[in-house]
Amino acid sequence: MNQFTGRIPPELGLLTNLSWLDLSANQLSGQIPVSRGSDPGLDKLVATKHL
Secondary structure (H helix, E strand, O other): OOOOEEEOOHHHHHOOOOOEOOOOOOEEEOOOOOOEOOEOOHHHOOOOOEO
């Protein structure tokens, strides 16, 4: 409930030690970012226990 709006930033994929990411109850739009080449994406969050 942070009132985030817009797209999910792909740079969140750079937070490799992130253990919990809860984006619910916001007004986010667009696709879930997936890494491509050297561009980050949420698929890089392999240590995340809750997404």
